[in-house]
Amino acid sequence: MGNAQKGKCKKDSLAAWLTPRQKLLCQETLELMKDDLPRLGLIVFTRFFETEPNLKRVFPKIVKMNDSNQLELDTDMEVLGRHASTVMHSLGAAVESLDHDGFFEGIIKNIGQSHQRRNVTPRMIEKLWPSLSYGLKEVLIDSYTKEVAGAWKKVFFYLCRHMKYGMNLTEDEEKTSDGS
Ligand code: HEM
Numbered sequence: 001m002g003n004a005q006k007g008k009c010k011k012d013s014l015a016a017w018l019t020p021r022q023k024l025l026c027q028e029t030l031e032l033m034k035d036d037l038p039r040l041g042l043i044v045f046t047r048f049f050e051t052e053p054n055l056k057r058v059f060p061k062i063v064k065m066n067d068s069n070q071l072e073l074d075t076d077m078e079v080l081g082r083h084a085s086t087v088m089h090s091l092g093a094a095v096e097s098l099d100h101d102g103f104f105e106g107i108i109k110n111i112g113q114s115h116q117r118r119n120v121t122p123r124m125i126e127k128l129w130p131s132l133s134y135g136l137k138e139v140l141i142d143s144y145t146k147e148v149a150g151a152w153k154k155v156f157f158y159l160c161r162h163m164k165y166g167m168n169l170t171e172d173e174e175k176t177s178d179g180s
Helices: 020-051 053-058 077-096 103-117 122-126 129-143 146-165 171-176
Strands: none
Touching (some): 020 129, 020 146, 077 146, 129 146
16 A cells, blocks of 8 residues: 555665765766756656556646647647746755655655645656657757666656655555556
């Protein structure tokens, strides 16, 4: 049951998940792209809705796709961009708060709760990784090495894990509610 996950979150901090080298790689690459997070966010979410069109339904008012599965011009790019930027800033904040365990996890858990209220499941969130990796490559170019990708992947799945702690789902709900 989903309830069994509660209470685990304080023990596994991001700092404990990452090696010192991975921590450094995330901090260095975050510094490289910190002024580019809104652009990165848009690249990521444009890709996400093109590769996972069934998930656009959780943003019914803001995301419109055409028959070729591309974002339409009347998509509300401002709202889409705001969410995209928020996601990227959350990843950045996770890395910046590496040395202050505990505080950030509570915020992420609350974000998980609010996603559940919008019918966003943990599996939907996990599906963002390929698009995030694609966007990181577009922005970091040669600096996006395999090692950097591995470090960011850990940060991302750490966030997913803590968002999930805020989602009071049964295992059956997790398996069936993502529409895949
Ligand atoms: C690590 C990944 C993600 C993070 C950190 C994140 C964070 C946030 C935050 C901070 C908000 C606004 C505050 C709130 O309502 O809690 C938000 C809103 C929202 N998120 Fe996410 N999000 C993530 C992934 C996703 C994904 C993959 C989806 C869809 C499949 C999604 C769907 C939504 C929706 C529908 C809203 C409401 C948008 C609105 O009406 O303005 N999120 N997200």
